[in-house]
Amino acid sequence: MTESKNVETSALYMNPNRSVAVLNYSNKYISDIFTLMNSPELREVVRLFLAERGHEANGNSFEDTNAETYLETIKSVLLDRGDAYEHFTREEMLQSIEDLYSFYRSYLRIAVLNMHRSDVMANNFMEIDNQFNDLVIRLYRTVEEKLQGFSNKTYRQVSAGSSACILTQSQDWPMPKGYEALKPIRFIDTLMLRPPMMMTTPSNKREGTFSAVPDNPIAKFHGDRDEWYCFPAKIGESLAYIYFHRDYFVSGISLANLFEVASAKDVAGHKPDEILLFGLAETEGDVSHYYHDEENDIWVGEVPYNDKTTYFGYMKKMCLTLHNLHMIYENRLPIHGSMVRIKFSNGKKKNVVFFGDSGAGKSESLEALQEIADDKIISLETIFDDMGSFTFDNQGNMYAQGTEIGAFVRLDDLSSAVAFNNMDRGVYLNPDRKNARVIIPADSYSRVVKHHKVDMWVYANNYDKEIGIHRFDNKEAAKETFITGKRFALGTTDEVGMSTTFFANPFGPVQEEAKTRPIIDKAFDYFFDNDIYVGEIYTHLGTDKSSESLNESARELLEVLMNS
Incomplete structure (x- = not known):
């Protein structure tokens, strides 16, 4: 997996x-x-x-x-030695130092501190990381100012040393037979x-769906402790152990903005x-699969090491596929969509x-609703x-729960207000390319998994030319629309043009x-027996790129919500 270059x-991998x-x-x-x-670490950075x-x-x-020779020359500059500029000019050294600094900072740099080896340091890990960042930027500025011959008048406090810092520790959990290879990680x-955080990956699109395999992928795992990490995630009410190779740290670190980190407890x-x-x-x-270990009741997913799977959508969607499959086997209904709680100025609240x-x-649709609402909407939570589930309690009542504490959205889908308000918390993926994405925190875990009643369930119809909502x-007509899962694909995956997906959800239901199907029947029975609004909103994304039609549909939606 690694190349000679x-x-x-022991302290640095690039x-x-x-x-x-x-x-x-x-x-x-x-x-x-x-x-x-x-340090040999700096020498290796310069070599690269x-x-x-x-x-x-x-x-x-x-x-x-x-x-x-490069480093010896820089040392002579730092020490103000007379021979510092015998072989190279200040200008070419300064330009090269600027480029070296930019080169190092172009990497996603993850600092790792193991708690079991450094319990005292672990209590102050952010301070430790801050000190290293200060050290790197101080070295850069000292060399820069000596080469240019004067002090700067403007200083920019960038992440010079690391992009992120993580604490790790070994954990004991009841590991079934056959899973022992995971123990060192x-x-x-x-x-x-x-x-x-601005990060780039070779791939920027997800392809295909995930399928079952007859054998447990755990048999293929032979990962080394120094090369693999585990992100323990709470996905809805599921507990997921996400093991990833260090070359996938872009996706691994991005999980922190999407899923709640499970505690040591x-x-x-x-x-x-x-x-x-x-x-x-x-x-x-060479594609992504899953396996249901029925004996131990564990859903196991496998994703191959290649450039294609560097797109964060592979990690997110495989996590959600495993979670959704677990939900289906718990007789819960996975929902591919979004849920919001809206508070209106007339005192009404709707989910x-x-x-x-x-x-x-x-x-x-949500963006359009906010844009046309003016002061009619007090808050929208x-x-x-992207994914939730409908669940029935012991009394036969249905409620909804979420899975993620964050949102993985296309930059083009965000209004300027939402984009700027969340800029300082976002993890940006390939921001200069088509299908650029950002992962931003959205809500607390306790609110996401709380039992939420549903007041309206609408299908996002992006292919019909009608305007408004319907x-x-x-019940049968509604069920057919939702189950058929028709849409005009916009190129966010490998699909193009009109397509259909069972229950609009290729991550579990398919x-x-x-x-x-029996869980779908039960959900529609509940909605129609309790006279809960089930409909569709015409978004026009597949037929009309302007916002006028969608805004008109949002106005009708707003009117129904406020007056029902």
Whole structure:
């Protein structure tokens, strides 16, 4: 999985193919400029930088040297030695230092501190990481100002050393026979992100669906403790252990904005409902699969190591597929959609579920509703953004629950107000490309998993030319629309044009249609027996790129909600 040009020391790993770096503070923590300048880690960073710069005809002789000469020259600048500028000019050295600094900062840099080895340090891990960031930026500024001959007048406090810092620890959980290979892998306990985080991946689109395999993928796992990490996640009321290879840290760290991190108390002594192995060297047919370990009641997912699966959608959707399959086997109905609680100026409160596959217009309908509401809406709280479930209690009442504490949305779908209000908390993925995404926190875990009654359930129809909303007065007609799952695909996946997906949800219901249908019947019986609004909103995303038609549909929706 690694190539010879990677950096690999006890304290630093860098993979230029993935633009990922891992700094191991437990193995080595550098606290002063002298140690940093003489460290093999900095020498390896410079070596990698010079190797990449060697492919460019930039005419800078300072970059035609080797790492040792490069660093010795910088040391002479720091020490104000007379021979500092014998071989290279200030200008070419300054330009190269600027480029080296940018090169290092272009990586996603994850600092790791293991709690069991460093219990005292773990209590102050953010301060420890801040000190390292200050050290890197101080070294850069000292060299820069000596080379340019004057002090800066403007300073920018960027994340110079690391992009994020995580605490890890080993955990004991009741591991079934056959799962022993997972035992050495440490769990992420606490994370500190430095948003806004801008990250890039080779892939920017998800393809296909996930299918079952007859054999447990756990047999293929042979991961090394230094190369793999586990993100323990609370997905709805499921407990998921998400194991990922370090080259997938872009996705692994992004999970923190999407799912609640399970605490040590949640993990210790608890078997998970789902296990995901993300970045296996071999899988069936080199695509993503899942397996139901019925004996131990664990859903196990496998995702192969390749460039395609670097897109965060693979990690998110495989997690949700495993969760949804678990929900179906618990007789709960997975819902592909979003749910919001709206408080109106006339005192009414409504819980609305928007339903539909990717690109149908769920998020856009909410944006339009907010845009045209003026002062008629006091607040709009997101309960879930992409996936939830309908569940029946012991009294036969139905309620909804969410799965995620965050939202994974296209930048183009966000209004400028929402985008700017969340900019300082967001994790941005490929912001310069088509289908650019951002992951932003949306709600607390306690509110997401609370039992929420549903006042309205609407299908996001992006293909018909009608305007407004339509309430179904016939249960069978409503059921047919929701089950058929028709939409005009907008290119957020590999689908293009008109398509249909069973119950608009390729993440669980498609795989277990026979088990899902009776739960669908039960849900529609409940809605129509209790006279709860079931309808569709015409979003026009597949036929009309302007916002006028959608805004008109949102006005009709607002009118119904406020007066019903």
